[in-house]
Amino acid sequence: MTLYTARKVYNPLATKLGAGRPTSGHLIRFSLVGDAGGSAAQRDSHFSIYGDDPDIAAISQFPDAAWDPAQPDVGAMHGITWITMADLHHDATGHEPIAAVVCVGDVVFLNITLSSTIKHIVRLDGEDLNGVTVLVMSLLNHFPTLREVCWADDVTRAGRDRADWSTITNKCKIRDVTMVFGGQRYDQSIPGDELALGALGLVGGSDDPNRRRRMTGKRLMKYKAGGAALAERQMPYGWCHKKDKHGRSVQEGNRGLVPEAQPEMAAVYASLYQAHADDETYQDITARLAAYEAEGLIVRRDHTDLDNTFARTLGDDNASYGAAKSFFCRSDSNPRVIPSDLDIARYLEGEDPAEVFDADVRFFIAKVELVRTGRYFRRLNNDIRGRNIVLDGIPATYRDDLDEYGYFDVISAPWEWPTDDQGNEIPRFGVPDRVCRQVAARLLRELRAPKAPTGGQAHHAPTRRALQCFTSWLTAPGTLGAKYDDEATQWGVQARVNNSGRANLVLLFRRQSAGEGSRYERGWSYFGSGETKPDHIDATFSLTELEASVAHHLDRGVQQLLDPSSIAHLTEAQHRSDDPDPTATWRHQITLKLSDKKPLEDEAKGHRTMAAISAGAGDEAEARAYATQAAEVAAKVVALDADIARLEAKISKHESGTPSLRHDRADVSVAVHLVAGLESAARNNGESPAKFGTLCDETFIDWRFHVDGEDVVWSCTALLPLATGGHAQLPLTGRIRNVRARTGKSLATTDTVVRYLFEEGRDLTATADLLQVTRETLLKKRVMPWLVANGVTARGAKCALVDHPIPEVRRELHRWVTRAADGSTQPSTSAYTERLRSTYTDPDLSWGDAAVPDDTAWIADAIRLLTADTATRRHGLPVLDVALALGKSEHEIRELVKPQRRSAGFTRPVYLAYANQAKTHVKAVPCPHGRCRGRRFAAHVSLLPEVAASGYGVICSHCRRTPAQDGAWPVTQFPSAYLGRWTSTGGSGSLREAPRTIRSPR
Ligand SMILES: [Zn+2]
Known part of the structure; x- marks a missing residue:
């Protein structure tokens, strides 16, 4: 009798694995034997990934005790068998449980608690073996029915030792078993998947600090010495690898691949940098790039899509924005601290960026600085674990106390600028130093200002423009806003940032036919053949003014809704003949998000491919960086999916909403929130938290703008949620400045x-x-x-x-x-x-230089004192007592009763009355009107001209009248707003600088 089955599985293990015919193997592994918590966490994450499989779902229902090796009887009730080390191999020893196995339906589930690096099995006749590898290989051998093996997340769960890893992947390849990591399938019969799997294995491979030190050090040296140390496609535009006459890249000493400037790019750089410095939109800059591309002067470098071109992005605002932006800066790094306006100004004035900016900022503007100075500020992520690493004299920078790797910042030796026909160097590709600095300054300002290309891009930023979702609209010939007699005019609104960083919007128009693309509507960078953008801008206006105006009109609109007599206003809006369908906007947003999603998915795929290629070339650092990027992009896709699901839910909720709205009430709290949020955005250069922006997108629909004289008239519909579901439509319109109509900064x-x-x-x-x-x-x-x-x-x-x-x-x-x-x-x-x-x-x-020209807080105190209780209200208090209590003179108290006539300035009004004939006591002034008479006092201080005109500086807070009884005063009732408390700022100061009337502290 032999020790092994025909499938090369040790007999005791074969018995425990059983006679099932599973097609799907699932493995979870935790490296510490007997650590129940760690193991349970691994199981949970595995179940969350593969829980859609009914067999896995069944296994996930097992109680934790079933997985406890100390309670094998509980496990047995669920069909779990425990495996020990001695079960694995005839040379293995140890009778502690190291793995649990269970077969349910088509699934064999293996719960392992073993390290994947320790050689558990010491053999006399060959290499020592790792227990996990033996177990996995045995599993694959024992069950010929297996079609896939699934792990929870990364390959370190599968095996950290390179030899073991290749043993397993080879076995899966030969057996045509698909390997699944974290739900991502790798079918090795597909070449790309095999490559990617190879890359994953490297990432998961064991650390080899010496090898890493050599590799990182070499790369760092190349950076420093001015080598390219990059694939050509990843180099900044303007440089390629230096080639020999056969077109092969040249390696030069410690520089490795050498950058060589492309003279034909001088024209491209000169034009693009000038355009960027002139604040041209990224969409327009991409149009320039596409033109140069057509002339063969530039080839797009997109490592995620090797076939991509600039021309392909035309008409797609988001794609063309990204294409142009990547010409100027790195898209993957934003500085953690955005430089101040002062720092940017110092840089613009010609100061050395090393003096002005921190390393993050210099890294962000590295491409521009490379063009300006020929020296490239580069960052190499450190792969050597441990703090205080110094390589080649460059110390690693660590992000925080927990960062064990850090990075190296290097400023390279100069890269060559191109030369002209005569062999003369063209410094900075012919771009003036000043223009380079303007380009970098714009990039830095845009970090603060919204990045949104048309509107919709900044999904994942914490803040964005509160109002940015403006869909295009058409006006028929002969109607308001029509520009053409023979066809409809299409209108659109595009985001702009002016030179000072202020958020603006431009109102654009074109022929309807100019907007029709082959598949989608064209972006607002095309205006018809031979047409240029400046001729198609009808207005420029400020985002903050728009937001403030919308806030104001929404507030007023809602106040009218609250007025019971104007309910009709709301319901009428329901039946407008041209009722916009709000779901159309939401559907449009879904379309936008879907079109955003596609390139992200492609990008993730591209990153994975690049990881494989880098790994194949032996560059682990790069492979890892790409793997990380793939994960980040995948997270964005998930966020988009969530947005889409939410919008779909909104549409179905709206469609199921009740159509009878006559007795309905709008949810005013939403409107109040919107008003406050828009006012805050208007004070913040138009920006708001992204979440609030989403609310605005969904509330304000059906935007229209038209120019009227020196103004822009806007209108939109606000969708306010109704108490019973569905939405009420509140039409809003307002008027703001057209800053385009006004020359200069007038x-x-x-x-x-x-x-x-x-x-x-x-x-x-x-x-x-x-x-x-x-x-x-x-x-x-x-x-x-x-x-x-x-x-x-x-x-x-x-x-x-x-x-x-x-x-x-x-x-x-x-x-x-x-x-x-x-x-x-x-x-x-x-x-x-x-x-x-x-x-x-x-x-x-005759009045002072303010609405409330005196300190009234102490007068309010005096009246509070005099109305404290019934007895005081009736009999008053001695003048002296009041004066002492308030730290005033008796004269000052008496002046509240009998103001001094003045030759200049204004005569103060009356606040108090004498309580007795002898004038020793003062009291509050009784309200003489109607039902207040004999019961209430004019005890609310209000020193405003329209009140003081009565001779009194107080009103009755009940009937809101002054105590005056002559003329129209008994019928003059002040609005409840007059019950607010205000006082003077006191001291000197002018209305020209600041308000003089402020809220009273009391
Ligand atoms: Zn009254």
């Missing part, structure tokens, strides 16, 4: 300023920020002249209006001014609005 027109400050009621600082001017400029050049022209002439009235803490006051002023101007019928006015008008148009109004 100031916004009076109309714009008046609209922002008065019609929409923003405060002066917010208006100045939106228009990028100072408060002083706005006041002097626009606001004050307009006020005077419209009948607000008193100095105090002008100051109080621009400083007024209640936006409605400015809006009301605007209403009456424009009403008078367009001569329309006077709608009903209230005593309050009449009061506003008469106060602010009074040419003799």
Whole structure:
């Protein structure tokens, strides 16, 4: 009797593996014998990957105790058999359980706890054996039915020793068994898969620090000495490998492959760098690249798709953006700290980047600096584990305390610039130093500004433009916005960043036929044959102004929704004849995401292929880098899938929504969130958290823009979720500046300023920020002249209006001014609005230089003291007591009752009353009106001109009237906004610099 079966499996093991006919082998391995926790974690991750297989799903239901070698009886109940070392081989010893095996359906599942590197089995007649390898080989031999072997994740679970690894892969190849790692299948009958598998084996191979040190050191030396040390296709544009006359790459001493500049690229560089420095869009730059490509001056270098061309990306905004961007900078590294404007300015002024920027930033702009200086700032990831490694005199940099590898930063010896026909060097490919610096500066600014090419790219960035999802639209001939008589005009909106880094948008148009591509709509870089972009820009406008305007109009729109009398407004919107279908936008977004996904999948595949090629060439570091990139790209694909699934769910939810909306209510909290988020984005150069941006994409649909005089009129539909599901459609429209219509950096027109400050009621600082001017400029050049022209002439009235803490006051002023101007019928006015008008148009109004010109906080304290309880309210307190309590003089307290007449400045109003004939006590002023009489007091301080006109600086917080009883005062009720508390900033200072009226601390 022999010790082994005919299939070369040791008899005791063969018995334990059993007589099943599984087609799928599953292996999990944890290197520590008896570590139940580690083993369980491995099992869980395996089950999560392969859980779709019903047999694996069944195995995943086993209790943990079943896998406990100390409780073999529990395992046995589930069909688990324990294997010991002695079961593996006749030379093996040890009766501790090292693996559990179970057959369920078509699956044989092996749970191993053994190291894959230790040679467990000491043999006298040959190489010592690793227990895992013996077990895997035995499994493959024992079950001829196996079609696949699956591991949870990387190959280190399969085997870390190179010889063992090839034993297993060879066996699988001969047997035509597919190897599966983390769900990724490798069928070795396909050459690419075999190569990739080889690469994986190298990655998983055991560490060999000496070999790595040699390899890394050699590469570092090549970097330093100015060698290429890269495949030609991965080199920066403008250089290729130096070749001999037979076209073979030349190796030169310690430099290895040598870079050689391509003279024909001088023209390309000169044109592209100038265009980039001039702020041309990346799409337009790609159009230039495609033209040079057609002339044979440049060949696209895309290591993920060797056949890719620049021409192929035309018409696809995202692809052409990426194509052009990769000409200027590395796409895979963003500096962790973005340089400040000051640093960028210093660099632009000619300072050495080594003095100004950190290594991350220099690495980011390395391509531009290579062109500018001929020296390439390169980074080599270190493969030698351990801290404080120094190679060739260069110390490794470590990312943090936990980083065991780090990287080396090297500035190379000069790469040659090209030479002209006479053999003269063309420094910087003919690009001026200044232009190079402008290119790098733009790249750095774009790190902060949104990168979005048209809109949709920045899915994975933490912030993005809050509003960026503008789909194209058409206008028929003869309708508003039509540019052509013979066919429809197509309109689109494209993101721009101006030189100062401000986020802008441009409104573009073209013939409908110019937008039709062969498969998709063309991108906005093509305007018809012979047409150039500048002729097709109808308007340029500020993203922040748009966001502020949308916030304002959404806020007002929702306030009207809350007004019960305007519910009809909402429901009417439901039945507009040209009702946009919101699902169309979402479907469009799905299409965009699907088209984003395809190149990512290709890219991941390309990275895997490159990993295999690099590994084949013996470069483990590069192979590993590519493997990492493949994983990162795969993660992006997963994120896109999640977005798509969410949008699909939204569509189906919308379609199942109830059509009867008459008694429905919009979810106003969403609108409030949107208003706040848009206002915040408007203060942040248009940027918001990416999540908020997604909400905006889905809320604001059906955008339209058209130019009207010096303005751009925008409109869109806001989809507000309804309490019962589905969405209400709230049409919005507003007006912002067309900055294109205004030459240079001139100031916004009076109309714009008046609209922002008065019609929409923003405060002066917010208006100045939106228009990028100072408060002083706005006041002097626009606001004050307009006020005077419209009948607000008193100095105090002008100051109080621009400083007024209640936006409605400015809006009301605007209403009456424009009403008078367009001569329309006077709608009903209230005593309050009449009061506003008469106060602010009074040419003799005597008031301070602010809305609230005095410190009122202490007066509010005094009144609080006097209304503390019923007895005090009725009898008041001694003047002296009040003065002492507040740290004021008796005179100051008495002045609150009887203000001093003044020859200059304004006379302060009355806040308190005497409580007795002897005038020894003061009390709050009783409210004399209606049901308040005898019960309530005018105890709310309000030092505003329209209130003080009554002679009092207080109103009753119940009926919101002043205690005055003459004229229209008993019927003048102030809006509830007047219950806010404001005081003066105090001290000196001018309205030109800052508001003078602030919220009162009390
Ligand atoms: Zn009252």
